[in-house]
Amino acid sequence: MGEKTYQCSQCGKRIDTREAPYHCSNCRNTFELRYLKEQKRVDKSEKVYPCSQCGKSFTELGSLKRHERIHTGGKPFHCTQCGNNFTCLRNLKSHERIHTGGKAFHCSQCGKGLSCLQTMKVHERLHTGEKPYNCCQCGKRFISLGTLKKHEIIHTGEKPYNCTECGKHFAQSGHLKRHERTHTGEKPYNCSHCGKGFAAPGCLKKHERTHTGEKFYQCSMCLKDIYSLREQEKA
Incomplete structure (x- = not known):
């Protein structure tokens, strides 16, 4: 009960102090104890970190930091193979399997190999027709939370992705990336x-x-x- 938890000073993620030196799995930094910020334990249901952009709240500072990248477009995790950037380490790790050929999960229906369990679960819904996520505005259903979130922007009119070159706003990160190529001239x-x-x-x-x-x-x-x-x- 008297166990203390510490927080990464770079990204806010809680760190397991049983391991020394103390390693943050989120941002890959390693610290000595004196560089960590002591943090009081909070109820997991208590959301004490609000986003200044949209008001959404989170239980951990690290989760808030990751969320804020949706608004800023920040992608600090870089693939050394192809140069793609990602908002969190988990997405980078999943992406890196494309280069290594690692496809540990296989669809029981068609045998297609997929790099992570969550991607396989979403893929299998193409066969079953299951659509567990529904829009509270119009009732339309979707196979994944990501596709639902993209759809909901139709109703809200929200455009959280903005171009740093000209200030134009977009509803989806893919649309922003495509637009940015008009400035860079990139044709991949x-x-x-x-x-x-x-x-x-x-x-x-x-x-x-x-x-x-x-x-x-x-x-x-x-x-x-x-x-x-x-x-x-x-x-």
Whole structure:
């Protein structure tokens, strides 16, 4: 009962003081005890750290710090293989398996290999049709919390991702990243036929059809490009 807990001075995560030197698994820093901030134990249900941007509260400072990166776009964890950046160490570790080929989990339905258990669970819902997350605004259901969160922005109009170059705001981080390429000139998607580079995968797909000869149609209702007549009939 008299056990003390300490907090990483860099990211706020609680540190296990049974290990010496004291290692923070969140930000990879190592400390001596005198550099750690003593922290009183709090009830796990008590959320004492509020976000100054949106008001959402958290039980730990480290959780708040990770959340704040949604608003700031901060991605301090860097992949040494491809240069991609991530908001937390867990996402980086999961991503790194793409390079190592590590796919420890396999779908029981189709055998597809996946790098982490949570990704496999979401994938399996494609087979079962399970959609456990529902929008409280319109009732639409989704297979993952992430897709629900993206959908909810339609109702709130929230645009938490802003471009540091021009200040333009976006509803999704992917949209911000695509926009940022208009400033940097980066074109990471290359055509396998001619090598031409594109800023977005959709632009690459449309270009590749100039090589394959596949036609695309335009929906008469919404003007969206559709790449097969069958899709147009469904629309």
